[in-house]
Amino acid sequence: MSKTHYTCQQCGGTAPRWLGKCPHCGAWNSLIETVLEATPASKNRLSLAAAPAGLLGLAAASESTPIAEIQASEVERTPTGHEELDRVLGGGVVAGAVVLIGGDPGIGKSTLLLQALDALQRQGQPTLYVSGEESAAQVALRARRLGLAGSQVPVLVEIQLEQILATLERTRPAVAVIDSIQTLYSNQLSSAPGSVSQVRECAAHLTRAAKASGSAIVLVGHVTKEGALAGPRVLEHMVDTVLYFEGDTHSPYRLIRAVKNRFGAVNEIGVFAMTERGLKGVSNPSAIFLSQHSQPVPGSCVLVTLEGTRPLLVEIQALVDSGGPSPRRLSVGLERERLAMLLAVLHRHAGVSCMDQDVFVNAVGGVRISEPAADLAVLLAIASSLRNRALPQGFLAFGEVGLAGEVRPAPRGQERLREAAKLGFKAALLPQANMPKKSDAALHKALAGMTLHPVERIEDALELARGF
Numbered sequence: 001m002s003k004t005h006y007t008c009q010q011c012g013g014t015a016p017r018w019l020g021k022c023p024h025c026g027a028w029n030s031l032i033e034t035v036l037e038a039t040p041a042s043k044n045r046l047s048l049a050a051a052p053a054g055l056l057g058l059a060a061a062s063e064s065t066p067i068a069e070i071q072a073s074e075v076e077r078t079p080t081g082h083e084e085l086d087r088v089l090g091g092g093v094v095a096g097a098v099v100l101i102g103g104d105p106g107i108g109k110s111t112l113l114l115q116a117l118d119a120l121q122r123q124g125q126p127t128l129y130v131s132g133e134e135s136a137a138q139v140a141l142r143a144r145r146l147g148l149a150g151s152q153v154p155v156l157v158e159i160q161l162e163q164i165l166a167t168l169e170r171t172r173p174a175v176a177v178i179d180s181i182q183t184l185y186s187n188q189l190s191s192a193p194g195s196v197s198q199v200r201e202c203a204a205h206l207t208r209a210a211k212a213s214g215s216a217i218v219l220v221g222h223v224t225k226e227g228a229l230a231g232p233r234v235l236e237h238m239v240d241t242v243l244y245f246e247g248d249t250h251s252p253y254r255l256i257r258a259v260k261n262r263f264g265a266v267n268e269i270g271v272f273a274m275t276e277r278g279l280k281g282v283s284n285p286s287a288i289f290l291s292q293h294s295q296p297v298p299g300s301c302v303l304v305t306l307e308g309t310r311p312l313l314v315e316i317q318a319l320v321d322s323g324g325p326s327p328r329r330l331s332v333g334l335e336r337e338r339l340a341m342l343l344a345v346l347h348r349h350a351g352v353s354c355m356d357q358d359v360f361v362n363a364v365g366g367v368r369i370s371e372p373a374a375d376l377a378v379l380l381a382i383a384s385s386l387r388n389r390a391l392p393q394g395f396l397a398f399g400e401v402g403l404a405g406e407v408r409p410a411p412r413g414q415e416r417l418r419e420a421a422k423l424g425f426k427a428a429l430l431p432q433a434n435m436p437k438k439s440d441a442a443l444h445k446a447l448a449g450m451t452l453h454p455v456e457r458i459e460d461a462l463e464l465a466r467g468f
Contacts, residue, residue, distance in 0.1 A: 006031040007196045010233055025233075034191045075263060078174065078216075081119025084272055084281035085112065087310075088243060088256050090264015093120075093175055095214045097263060098207050100181075100236065101256075102221040102229040103245025108254050109220050110134075112272070112279045113177045114143060118151045120175055128173040132159040132183030146278040159193065161186040161202050165209055173215050178206065180220040181235075200234060207238050236260065247366045253288055254279060255367065258308070268308025269367075286313040286423060289365035295393075299385030302396040302425070303377035304416035305369055311412075311419040313396070315364040316374065318381035323358035333363030334374065342401060346379055349405030350459045352386065373410035375401035376429065379458060380465055392468045394426035397461075399434070405458045409433035418446055427451045427468075429461055 006015045008031055013024030015031060022030050077092030086092050089099070103109050117127045131139055136155050143151050154171070158164055161184050168176060178184070184202040185193040192198070203219065210217045219239065221229045229236060236242050242260040247253055256270040271285035282288065290302065290313055299318045304311055316334075331339045339361055346352045361378060363369050376399035384391050398416055400408040410416065413434030420428060432454040436443045455461040 004033050007034045009196055012196050012200060012234060032195070034195050034197060077263075078120070078123075078125060080116040081123070082112070082116055082270075082279075082281055084270030085116060085256065087308075088258045088261075088264075088268050088270040089241065090258075090261055090268075093216045094240070094263050095174070095216060096211050097216045097241065098210050098239040099216070099218045099241040099243065100221050100229065100239040101218060101243040101245070102223045104223060107245045107247065108272070108274060108279050109245055110179055111142065111146065112256075113179070113218060113220070114139070114148070114153070115146060115278050117153045117175065117177060118143075118148050121151065121153050125174040126171065127153050128156060128167070128171060128176040129153050130156045130158060130164055130167075130176065130178045132157075132178070132180060134179075145276075159183045159185060161205060165205060168209055168213065168215060172213060175216045175218065177218045178220065180222060181206075182222045203235050203238050246368060251366055253282070253366065257368075265308045267370075269310070285310075286419070289314040289363075289367055291315050291317075291364055293393075296390035298388045298390045299381055301377045301381040301384065301391055303369075303374050304396055304398050304420050305367075305371060305374060306410075306412060306416070307367075311415050312367070313420065313423060313425075314367055314369065316377045316381045317362045317364060318378070318385045319358075319360045320354060320382060320385040321358045321360075323356060327354070327356060328358045328360075330359075331361040333366065333368050334361055334378065335370065338372070338375075339378070341403070342375055342379055343382070345401055345403060345405055345458060346382065349457070350379075350383075350462050352383055352462070354382070354386065357386070371410075372400040372408075373398045375399065376407060376431075376458075376461060380429070380461065383462055383465065389466075391465065392427065394424065395429070395468065396420050396425050396427075397429040399429075399431040399455075399461075401458055407431045407455050407458060407461060414440075414443055417450070417452075418443070421447050421450050425450060427453065429453045429455060429464060432456045 006018050008022040008024060008027060010027040010030045011025035013022055015023060018031055021028050075094050077094055079086050079092045101109055117129055121127045136157050139155050156167055181199060181203055182194040185198050186201055189197050189201060206217055223229055240262045241258060244257050244259055246255040246257055252274050254272045254274060258266055258268045260266060271282040272279040273282050301316050303314050303316050305314055329336060329339055343354050343359060359382060377397045379401060380397050398410050400410060402408055409431045417428060426449060428450060430452060435452060435454045453464050
């Protein structure tokens, strides 16, 4: 009878019996039953603890090289034919790189990757699409819906790791897509596909194959109900790049965010629109994050945020309404804990109380904002909704707010102002430290039609906003 143990889906730690909480990483309800791999006993096996010191020194020592003597050059990149995807990848596909992409079911992962492989194939790059979830006929039907009926991308329907590795070795594609890593299994393990051991071992073998052959491999990963990539956390450490699909499946827009990238900027985003012909890049993403109001409305303030290297204009909307004895605080696209902190700062340093009010904050367009430079725009939107007084049209704000009520500078403030001026904004409320220098004539020329209002305290910002 085969023995079993319980393995944590988050960290890969094991326990002899089921526990509600993993004893290694503390994750709840993450232990699943797996078959214990049988290891043949050997009478001649010698443990490291009992081995003599001389036996441990049999291996030849490896030579180390000083960093200054290592020859390193900029890696070459192959464009995928999709500008927004290339932006997230850092400029294109790198030979030998392993990319892990995750997202909700039906959000467009397979669609985008099939489009990218077709574009690479038309450029003369050998490709391979390995499908573990769909049949070849289903892949062909999707290609026809996307207008790729004449695509020459080879499709392999296989879930056995050894067969896939043999095909990669024989065909040597420049880019291969594995859809998905959770469906693969290795004959060396007896556990089911999708288990921690199978996912970890299959990913490790594919990573070694990519580094040895120079083929770039893209792994499609499932996500949990919390939105994190399923499987062991070590999976994200193995690969070179981790991309997440974001956005509501009911919305026509999709966002891809790089949360790890050894060959490019982290937190870079690409914006796509879902059409009948698949995903198309959005050249001016700020337009989808700004609501088109014919007249200024209370509770709305435009923010210039940075996503990787790209400045984006996003509308922050707030609704403050009378609440009951337990007022609610809800934020969509922003951190709820930071919202509670900002409301406390607003009360303590600006005398604006929302203790008996429900406060709802939303970032328009489904974008997720994590940088603190959104603080000032959030507070101005809340104050505008509470007073039922709209901010003027063509007005924006950015800046971090501290617990002492100070308005701190935001990084790369000049790029934010340039983007706002390019889109026709006429007034900006910004930290004093982000004011352009008098010697920067080029920047002053670019901002000629914009009025800048520098502030150092949150109470000064609200006082200025009252005068508009």
